[in-house]
Amino acid sequence: MRLIDALDIYLHKYKSRTAINYEGILRPLIEFLGTTRDVDRVTALELQQWINQMTSQDKLFEGHPKRPAEDGALSPYTVHGRVKTIRAFFSWLVKMDVLQPSQNPVRNIEQKTLPKKVRNERIATDDEVQLIRMATFGHVRDYAIVLLLCDTGCRAMEIAGMLLDKLYVEELYAEVLGKGSIRRDVFFGEETAAAIGRWLQKRPTSDHNYVFSATRHPYAALTPRAVSDMVERAALRAGIERPIHSHHLRHWRATNLIQHQVDIPTAAAAIGDSIQVFEAHYLHTNRERVQNAVRRTAFQSKKSANPPNIVRMEDAG
Numbered sequence: 001m002r003l004i005d006a007l008d009i010y011l012h013k014y015k016s017r018t019a020i021n022y023e024g025i026l027r028p029l030i031e032f033l034g035t036t037r038d039v040d041r042v043t044a045l046e047l048q049q050w051i052n053q054m055t056s057q058d059k060l061f062e063g064h065p066k067r068p069a070e071d072g073a074l075s076p077y078t079v080h081g082r083v084k085t086i087r088a089f090f091s092w093l094v095k096m097d098v099l100q101p102s103q104n105p106v107r108n109i110e111q112k113t114l115p116k117k118v119r120n121e122r123i124a125t126d127d128e129v130q131l132i133r134m135a136t137f138g139h140v141r142d143y144a145i146v147l148l149l150c151d152t153g154c155r156a157m158e159i160a161g162m163l164l165d166k167l168y169v170e171e172l173y174a175e176v177l178g179k180g181s182i183r184r185d186v187f188f189g190e191e192t193a194a195a196i197g198r199w200l201q202k203r204p205t206s207d208h209n210y211v212f213s214a215t216r217h218p219y220a221a222l223t224p225r226a227v228s229d230m231v232e233r234a235a236l237r238a239g240i241e242r243p244i245h246s247h248h249l250r251h252w253r254a255t256n257l258i259q260h261q262v263d264i265p266t267a268a269a270a271i272g273d274s275i276q277v278f279e280a281h282y283l284h285t286n287r288e289r290v291q292n293a294v295r296r297t298a299f300q301s302k303k304s305a306n307p308p309n310i311v312r313m314e315d316a317g
Contacts, residue, residue, distance in 0.1 A: 001098055003030045003037050010092055015181075017157070017224070025085045039093055044108040047086065051109070054079050083111050123255055124248040131238035132231065132249075140202050142230055144195040145212060149231070149246055151188035153253035153271030155179065156224035156246040158186070162211040169193050169200075174211075178272045187270070254282045 007026055011019040032050055033042060060072040090106045093099045101107070124132075129150060136142040145159060152158075158176040166175040173187045188196075199212075206213050210221035228246040235244035250271060257267040268278035 001039050002035070003033060003039055003042070004035050006039050006093060006098065007089075010089060022085055022089075025082045026089055029086060039098055040103050042090075042105045044105045047105050047109055051079070051083060054082060080111065083109065087111070121242075122248060122251055124244055124252040126252075126256075128235070128238075128240055128244060129249065129252055131240060132234045132244065135234040135238040136230075140195075140199045141212060141215060142234065144192070144199040145227060145230065146234065146249070147192040147195050148188060149249040150253060151192045152186040153250045153257075154186055155250060155272075156227040158272075159212065159227050159246070160210070160222045160224045163209050164211055165209060167196070167211055169196055182272075184272050186272070251282075254278065258282060 007023070007030060010026075011023055014022060029047075029050055030037070032053075033046060054074055056073075058071060058073060059069055060074070061069050087106045087109070090099065090104050094101055094104050133143070133146055133150070136146045148154060148159060154176060155178070158178055161177050162174055168174060170193075172189065172193055173185050175183055175185055178184050196211075203211075204213065204215065204217075204219045206219040206221075208221050212222045212227075213219045214222065214226075231246045231249065232244060254267065254271050254273075257270060258264075262270070264278060264283075265275055268275045271278070273281070
């Protein structure tokens with residue numbers, strides 16, 4: 001079987017957005033190897049050459065349909081993610097009995113484990129969140145989305161995919177389709193519910209069931225990219241100089257829950273993460289809080305009183 005034919009079958013099992021992302025990683029690799037190459041003719045050395053090219057490239061977004069090319073190198077996290085995608089593709093070929101385990105060229109590719117913590121610069125500050133709220137206040141739809149992002153910590157795909165028949169404004173929650181096609185409930189406050197209600201009153205009639213749509217004909221459903229771009233534009237209008245996207249608000253909500261002393265299992269469930277992922281991503285952001293807690297509970301000698309449960313020599317007789 002040719003690599004290009006195997007790729008078409010592999011991508012078919014994923015939803016469109018995921019398939020597009022995976023194709024953007026795997027198709028350039030196949031073009032590098034040769035589109036007529038059979039799956040059992042790929043070597044670990046060739047894959048390593050491809051990885052080396054990624055780590056040494058000095059141009060970003062070449063060939064991207066929407067973003068202009070710019071100088072810069074891929075981050076270790078981007079390279080790490082692409083190698084994981086390549087590894088998953090060849091592992092799938094083994095699972096489908098197209099390759100024998102001994103023929104898997106990725107098995108000898110070393111991949112270091114990178115820290116999963118979210119860097120502080122990827123988290124919106126309290127001031128930035130407030131500025132973005134204020135910047136969208138005059139726009140009914142955008143204000144409702146921003147409040148939802150801040151209350152729920154939803155991903156952009158979850159906001160874009162929210163359905164009218166899965167939205168329960170009076171009960172202050174909605175059911176969304178999250179990462180990994182897992183359905184979950186997300187909860188919001190009364191002010192957010194009121195903002196959603198105002199949007200629903202103005203929402204144009206359309207032929208789809210999504211909560212959020214464009215405000216111009218033909219009133220198409222918003223895409224995840226449109227949700228994130230809206231947040232970025234609001235941040236620019238608010239005078240925030242660094243790029244801010246919807247995921248910055250998700251990270252802010254996670255740390256905000258910790259700062260309000262919400263227990264880890266509840267906070268993780270609120271934003272749709274596992275406990276392990278939540279701990280790895282966010283607990284490092286509260287170093288000062290942890291340090292202060294340790295100082296409050298650290299051992300201190302008491303000069304004015306005897307330590308408890310210690311018998312004085314003069315009392316022993």
